[in-house]
Amino acid sequence: MDSLFQDFAQANNTLNGYLLATTISPVPPHSDPARLYNFSRSANSYSIQTDLRYKLQYNPDIQLDRKEANAWLEVYTAFYSFVGTLLAAEETQNAGRAREADWARVYDGWKEVVNALLKGYQSSMFAVWTIPCLYTAGRYLRVFAIKADESIASQRDSGLAFGGIQEEDAFNPDSKHEKLEDAARQINRIFALCTSDRAPLEQSRKWALYYTATLLFKTYFKLNSISLCKVILRSLRAAADSDMPPLAAFPKAHQVSFKYYSAVIHFLEEDYVTAEALLTDAWEQCLRTTNGASKNLELILTYLIPTRLLTAHKLPSKALLAPYPRLAALFDPITSSIRAADLTAFNAAMEAGEEEFVKRRIYLTLERGRDIILRNVFRKVFIAGGFEGAKEANGGDGTPTAASGSATPLVRRTRVPVNEFAAALQLAGAEVGDGEGGVDGDEVECLIANAMYKNLMKGYIARERGIVVLSKAGAFPGTGV
Amino acid sequence: MMGAAPAYTAVPARHTLQQPPPPPSAAQPPKVTWSPAVRLYVQRAFEQDNAIPGIDQKAMQDKLKVIITEAAESGRLEMIDWRTYPLPQHMIKQEREQAALYGAQNAVVTNMNAALPPTYDGAYSPPPQNQRKRKSPDTQMTLAEELDTTPPWKKNQITHGLEDRISGKSKAQSKKQKKIENMRLNAELSNADALQRRRQRFGHTPEPSPYLSSHEDSPAPTGPVVGTCETLEKNYFRLTAPPAPHTVRPLRILEQALDLVRKKWKNDHNYTYACDQLKSMRQDLTVQRIKTEFTVKVYEAHARIALEMGDLGEYNQCQTQLRALYKSHLGGKPEEFVAYRILYYIYTRNRTDLNDVLADLTPADKQKPGVQHALRVRSALAAGNYHKFFRLYDEAPFMGPYLLDMFINRERLAAMAAICKAYKPDISVHFLAKELSFYGEEDQDGTSDADAGARQCLDFLCQHGGEHLVERKETDVRFLCGKAGALFENARAAAFRGVDIKGQI
Numbered sequence: 007m008d009s010l011f012q013d014f015a016q017a018n019n020t021l022n023g024y025l026l027a028t029t030i031s032p033v034p035p036h037s038d039p040a041r042l043y044n045f046s047r048s049a050n051s052y053s054i055q056t057d058l059r060y061k062l063q064y065n066p067d068i069q070l071d072r073k074e075a076n077a078w079l080e081v082y083t084a085f086y087s088f089v090g091t092l093l094a095a096e097e098t099q100n101a102g103r104a105r106e107a108d109w110a111r112v113y114d115g116w117k118e119v120v121n122a123l124l125k126g127y128q129s130s131m132f133a134v135w136t137i138p139c140l141y142t143a144g145r146y147l148r149v150f151a152i153k154a155d156e157s158i159a160s161q162r163d164s165g166l167a168f169g170g171i172q173e174e175d176a177f178n179p180d181s182k183h184e185k186l187e188d189a190a191r192q193i194n195r196i197f198a199l200c201t202s203d204r205a206p207l208e209q210s211r212k213w214a215l216y217y218t219a220t221l222l223f224k225t226y227f228k229l230n231s232i233s234l235c236k237v238i239l240r241s242l243r244a245a246a247d248s249d250m251p252p253l254a255a256f257p258k259a260h261q262v263s264f265k266y267y268s269a270v271i272h273f274l275e276e277d278y279v280t281a282e283a284l285l286t287d288a289w290e291q292c293l294r295t296t297n298g299a300s301k302n303l304e305l306i307l308t309y310l311i312p313t314r315l316l317t318a319h320k321l322p323s324k325a326l327l328a329p330y331p332r333l334a335a336l337f338d339p340i341t342s343s344i345r346a347a348d349l350t351a352f353n354a355a356m357e358a359g360e361e362e363f364v365k366r367r368i369y370l371t372l373e374r375g376r377d378i379i380l381r382n383v384f385r386k387v388f389i390a391g392g393f394e395g396a397k398e399a400n401g402g403d404g405t406p407t408a409a410s411g412s413a414t415p416l417v418r419r420t421r422v423p424v425n426e427f428a429a430a431l432q433l434a435g436a437e438v439g440d441g442e443g444g445v446d447g448d449e450v451e452c453l454i455a456n457a458m459y460k461n462l463m464k465g466y467i468a469r470e471r472g473i474v475v476l477s478k479a480g481a482f483p484g485t486g487v
Numbered sequence: 488m489m490g491a492a493p494a495y496t497a498v499p500a501r502h503t504l505q506q507p508p509p510p511p512s513a514a515q516p517p518k519v520t521w522s523p524a525v526r527l528y529v530q531r532a533f534e535q536d537n538a539i540p541g542i543d544q545k546a547m548q549d550k551l552k553v554i555i556t557e558a559a560e561s562g563r564l565e566m567i568d569w570r571t572y573p574l575p576q577h578m579i580k581q582e583r584e585q586a587a588l589y590g591a592q593n594a595v596v597t598n599m600n601a602a603l604p605p606t607y608d609g610a611y612s613p614p615p616q617n618q619r620k621r622k623s624p625d626t627q628m629t630l631a632e633e634l635d636t637t638p639p640w641k642k643n644q645i646t647h648g649l650e651d652r653i654s655g656k657s658k659a660q661s662k663k664q665k666k667i668e669n670m671r672l673n674a675e676l677s678n679a680d681a682l683q684r685r686r687q688r689f690g691h692t693p694e695p696s697p698y699l700s701s702h703e704d705s706p707a708p709t710g711p712v713v714g715t716c717e718t719l720e721k722n723y724f725r726l727t728a729p730p731a732p733h734t735v736r737p738l739r740i741l742e743q744a745l746d747l748v749r750k751k752w753k754n755d756h757n758y759t760y761a762c763d764q765l766k767s768m769r770q771d772l773t774v775q776r777i778k779t780e781f782t783v784k785v786y787e788a789h790a791r792i793a794l795e796m797g798d799l800g801e802y803n804q805c806q807t808q809l810r811a812l813y814k815s816h817l818g819g820k821p822e823e824f825v826a827y828r829i830l831y832y833i834y835t836r837n838r839t840d841l842n843d844v845l846a847d848l849t850p851a852d853k854q855k856p857g858v859q860h861a862l863r864v865r866s867a868l869a870a871g872n873y874h875k876f877f878r879l880y881d882e883a884p885f886m887g888p889y890l891l892d893m894f895i896n897r898e899r900l901a902a903m904a905a906i907c908k909a910y911k912p913d914i915s916v917h918f919l920a921k922e923l924s925f926y927g928e929e930d931q932d933g934t935s936d937a938d939a940g941a942r943q944c945l946d947f948l949c950q951h952g953g954e955h956l957v958e959r960k961e962t963d964v965r966f967l968c969g970k971a972g973a974l975f976e977n978a979r980a981a982a983f984r985g986v987d988i989k990g991q992i
Contacts, residue, residue, distance in 0.1 A: 232839050274839060364846045370838055373869055448922065452874035455909030459871070466911035466969075469918070475911075 007048040007061065009038050014078075015067035027138035030085050030119060032092055032146050046089045058082050077126035084122040088115035105161060109154040113185050116150050119143070120192060127199055127211065134205070137214045144193045144221045151189035152228070155182060183229055190225045190234075197222060197238070201245055212250055215242065216260040223267040235271050258295070262288045266306055273309050274367060278316050285310040304330045311337055312371040319378055319484065321345065336362060344375050347382035350435030379434070380453055381462040385482045387430045391419040418487070420465070420476045424450055427474065525555065528569040532576065539576045550575035711776040713737070719744045723766035726774070736771050738781065744768060745785060758796045765789040766801075769808075783812050783819035790824065794889050806831070822855040823885045829861035830890040833868060836983070841865070857884050864891070873902035877924040897982040899923045899947065903975040906968055913958065913965040920944035951978045 010029050017026035034041035049057045062068060062075045062082070070078070092115070095107040120143045126132045132139070159182055197218045203211040219238050226234045242250075253261055269284035289306045292299045307322070307330065314320045321341045327334040339355035356363070356373065363369035394417045428450040431438050436453070440446040454474060457463040464477035481487060531537060532551050554575055558564050573581075714735030721736065721744075736744060745768065752761045765785065772782050790805035806828060813821040825848070832841040852858050860883060867875040876898060880891050902923060906914065920926075920940040925947065941964065948957060948966060952974055956967040 230839075230843060276838070360845075364842060367839075367842050369845065370842060370869065373866070376870055446874070449872070449874040451909075452872060452905075452922075455905045456871040456873075458909040459905035467909050469910055469914060 007045050007057070009041055010045055011061045011065065011068075015065065018068055018070070021133075021135045023135045023138035026136055027142040030081065030123075030139060031142050032088070032116065032150075042089050043093065045086070046093055049086065051087065051090075054086050055079070055083060058086070071131075073129075074126075074131045077122075077129065077131040080122040081119060081126060084115075084118040088112070088119050091115040105157070107157060109150060109157040110185065113147075113150040113154040113189075116146055117188075117192060120147060120196075124195060124199060134209045134211060134213065137211060140196055140200075140211075140214050141217050144196050144218055147189040147192050148186070148221060148225055151185040154185040158182075158184070186225060186229060190222065190229060193218060193221050193225060201241060207249060207251055210249075212245070213256070215245065215250070216253065216256050216264045220260070220263040220267055223271070227267075227270075232271065232274055235267070239268060239271065258291060262291050262299075262302065265291075266302070270309055270367075273313060273371070278313050278371075281309065282313045282317050285313060300329065304333055307333055308336075308366055308368065312368045315344075315375055315378070316371060340372060340375060344378055344382070347379050347386065347434055349376070349379055349383075349431075352376065352379055353435070377457070377460060377462060380431075380436070381457055381482065381485075383430050383434045383436075384427060384454065384457060384463055385485060385487065387422060387426050388418065388476060388481060389487060391422055391426070393417060394419050417478060418476075418481075420478055420481070422474050422476060424454070424467070424472050424474060427454060522565070522569075524569040525564065528572060528574075529555075532574050537574055537576065539580055542576045542579050546579055547576045550579050554578070712774045714740075714771060714775055716740065719747050720764060721767045721771075723763045723770065726770065730774055735774055736768075737775070738777055738779075741768055741771060741777075741785075742781060745781075745788065749788065752792060758792065758798070761792055762789070762796075762798065762801060765792070778812070778815065778817065780818040783809065783817050786812065787819055787824070790827075791886060794827070794886055797889075797893075822852070822857045825852060825855075826857040826861040826885065826887065827890055829858070829865060830887060833865055834890060834894045857887075860884055860887065868898065871901070871905065873898065873905065874922060877902075877922060880924050895924070897979075900951070900975055900979040900982050903951075903968075904972070904979040907972040907975050911969040913960075913967045913969065916941050916944055916948075916957070916964040916966050919948075919966060923947070951975065 013025055013035075014029045016022070017029065028035050032042070058079050059075075062070060062078050063072065068075075091108070091111045095109055095112045098104075098107040123132075123139055123143050127140070197215070200211040200214045200218060205211070219242055222238050223235050226232060226238075253264070256264075265284045265288040269281045269288065272278075272284065273281040285306055289303065289310060292302050292306065307326075311322050311333075314322075321344060322337060324334075327337060336359060339358065340352065343349075343351035343355050352375065356369075360369060363372055424447060428438065428445045428447060431450060431453065432445065438446055438449045438453070451467055451469065454463070454467060458465065458467075461483060464481050464483065465475050467474050529551065532547060538547075554572075555564075558567055712730055712732050712735050714737040715732045716734055716736045717740060718736070719740060721734075744764070748761055748764045748768075751757070765788065768785050769789065772778075772785060786805045786809050790802055790809065793799070793802040793805065806824065809819070809824050810828070813819065813824070825844075829841070829844055832844060848858070853862065860879065864876060864879050864883075867873075867879060880888070880895060883891055906919070906922070917940075920943065923944060925940040925943040945957065945964070948954070953966065953971050956971050958965045958967060
């Protein structure tokens with residue numbers, strides 16, 4: 007108990023919120039790994055209130071207002087009983103009986119700590135420098151809720167929980183996240199506590215907003231309720247209009263994670279332009295850190311690559327992916343098939359990676375890489391068609407000669423028979439067969455029409471003549487031909 | 488749903504007329520008897536300093552009226568310590584916060600709204616009745632209720648009012664006064680917190696989940712009902728209390744009932760009747776907790792009929808249940824309904840849900856022809872491959888066409904937008920009709936007349952303002968699509984803008 011309150015005193019005297027947060031952390035500091043155990047042993051549930059009051063109110067190192075001391079007393083009382091449940095659960099787990107560890111109780115115990123904290127803030131007992139405590143509070147709500155849900159599920163599966171497999175489950179498929187749903191509500195309370203703070207900026211709890219918002223995003227993602235994230239984004243936007251510090255004034259860590267999550271939300275809404283801007287920002291900020299936030303960089307790339315594929319038709323280089331073997335394994339088959347304009351390989355890669363892509367919610371975006379492949383196939387046909395006039399001179403091999411080049415500026419052959427596109431598509435593995443060994447010309451035209459509609463290709467189809475007339479200047483925008 | 492939640496929403500009988508201020512009646516004590524304490528309280532309520540922004544005078548006055556009339560009616564006028572009794576505006580505020588607390592998901596929004604001018608008036612009423620009751624049971628209880636349910640804490644502390652219990656400490660007047668002021672200063676959130684503590688004392692869970700709140704006050708579940716009803720037909724009636732066994736049909740009767748409903752549906756095609764009957768069957772199954780292959784059959788039957796009639800509300804309810812039922816492997820036709828689900832999300836264009844469906848599919852699911860068809864529809868549309876999409880439309884299995892019909896027009900417009908941009912200068916209407924799957928009415932012998940399709944296609948073009956671009960050339964009718972780009976681009980954008988989602992859970 008002593009080391010804990012030494013830190014508490016020091017934190018209070020130096021207004022160090024992060025140090026203060028370690029005193030209510032469920033993870034003991036490195037310097038004092040036995041802290042929780044000692045804290046639990048140093049008192050019993052009968053005397054804890056008195057002991058704590060003594061530490062908080064009559065401690066010469068700590069000068070606290072009586073009411074504030076009372077508020078902390080509640081926090082640490084709750085923390086004391088929480089530590090009891092936590093140590094019990096950890097012990098059971100370490101004894102090899104992981105299934106019996108009561109993480110649900112740990113979660114409930116932690117919730118009490120959070121409640122006591124929130125109460126202190128609600129009655130304005132705790133100054134703004136203490137908000138790292140709210141970070142710890144929210145963060146572990148989520149951690150313990152996930153653990154609790156997992157243990158409830160595994161108990162249920164093994165029939166340990168009362169009544170074995172509950173029949174109600176069939177009608178209530180969401181019950182497996184019961185605690186996490188509750189955690190989302192609790193974190194939302196923290197969020198509300200911060201948005202509703204009307205104190206002047208320098209004393210405002212609004213400084214905790216982005217951190218809390220990120221926690222909520224994480225939780226909602228896990229719960230698969232992305233739509234709720236939009237509510238949070240909207241209220242942040244509303245807060246930003248009134249009196250909110252600019253995002254850039256927040257700690258870097260808050261900025262990066264917030265940008266990442268809001269980018270992913272925009273990504274899922276198909277707002278790729280916003281997503282790209284946010285991801286690029288986050289990427290650059292991450293790169294500038296010295297401790298190599300490689301996990302974050304990897305996460306950012308997971309969304310930045312499909313985004314860039316869509317917005318700029320750009321593929322990641324081997325060098326970019328080299329430090330991230332997992333990402334390389336995920337994206338390499340896709341990118342190389344797009345580069346080779348090989349639809350068969352692309353389809354195989356999409357199928358092979360489907361599970362992972364769907365899990366990361368990038369499948370539906372990556373799929374649109376098909377457009378780029380088709381564009382590349384059409385472009386190859388166009389290039390293979392060679393140049394007007396040069397054709398006769400060179401026996402149709404398409405290579406311009408110096409002689410013909412000097413006379414008139416070279417013009418590519420812009421009238422391409424649909425048949426040539428059809429053949430190329432078949433070679434590339436497109437499923438344009440008519441089911442009887444032939445080619446479905448209408449489908450080929452449809453694919454061409456689509457490429458034109460999406461501005462990947464300029465020109466028009468003259469159906470009656472069976473040719474495609476391509477634009478003389480920049481038939482394939484952005485590709486140099 | 489909680490533990491063994493009953494299949495009805497408990498609606499407690501109204502104990503009290505808690506809402507609008509009761510009309511002056513003979514039962515009310517004569518007006519002259521207001522004590523000085525009460526008059527002071529009223530004065531305090533009107534003081535400018537005590538006003539809370541966001542709560543207007545009118546709301547406050549109404550509440551004040553309710554408080555005093557109720558106190559008078561229950562004879563507590565003299566018992567209440569009016570000096571410390573919470574002011575009406577504080578009560579209103581509490582109630583609003585309470586409401587905010589309940590919609591935990593919406594909490595943030597509510598907070599945002601705090602800055603906006605209030606839209607509440609005095610008659611503010613959160614939807615479920617029992618929520619409101621939980622808020623301030625002591626101020627709103629009638630005399631009769633109070634007599635037999637006054638809990639011990641109330642008997643002891645009735646004179647100390649709300650604040651005293653919030654601070655939960657000293658009873659000395661001076662100290663108390665201070666506390667109250669303190670509390671008012673930072674009233675906003677501590678109230679909510681105090682209320683939460685109070686609710687705990689009432690034995691409620693500290694944070695009622697918004698999903699569960701409607702069940703919270705329902706009486707302890709009594710276990711499944713075993714029906715004894717022998718009648719085949721039964722009208723649907725929304726339960727508000729556990730059903731009597733003689734009104735519930737047992738499985739064997741329900742099985743006959745399903746056959747009957749199916750037969751009648753085939754003969755009369757009366758949707759109102761069929762829907763009503765199927766709903767009552769679903770209810771009987773739920774209250775008896777029957778979860779067998781037959782349950783699946785009932786939901787499937789209802790989903791199909793609803794789909795046929797375009798009743799998306801009922802259809803979605805059934806789909807939600809079916810999804811859960813299929814997870815318990817009770818049989819039925821998961822292939823068919825998984826395919827419907829995919830098609831439905833294509834219709835609503837909900838990418839998140841679509842992604843989830845894809846995540847749910849097992850390799851075995853993907854091998855089933857019905858599911859494969861739906862997946863091919865999805866990928867054709869994702870690629871903008873209208874040609875393939877319309878071919879798939881022609882060969883949709885099960886009741887797929889009903890779902891596809893919901894968005895076929897939208898996709899026709901999308902295809903037209905692409906065609907108009909790509910084909911120049913004009914195009915045969917016969918070709919368009921074929922590409923866009925216009926076949927006209929099929930003849931009895933199954934052959935369709937090509938001109939009928941072209942006529943339908945022309946109708947479609949004209950509907951969207953393309954009549955001036957239709958030309959007759961020799962033997963063919965041509966559409967000047969080169970000039971219709973903007974026309975169909977706008978129509979396409981409008982068609983994709985909004986999808987009305989009904990009853991989606």
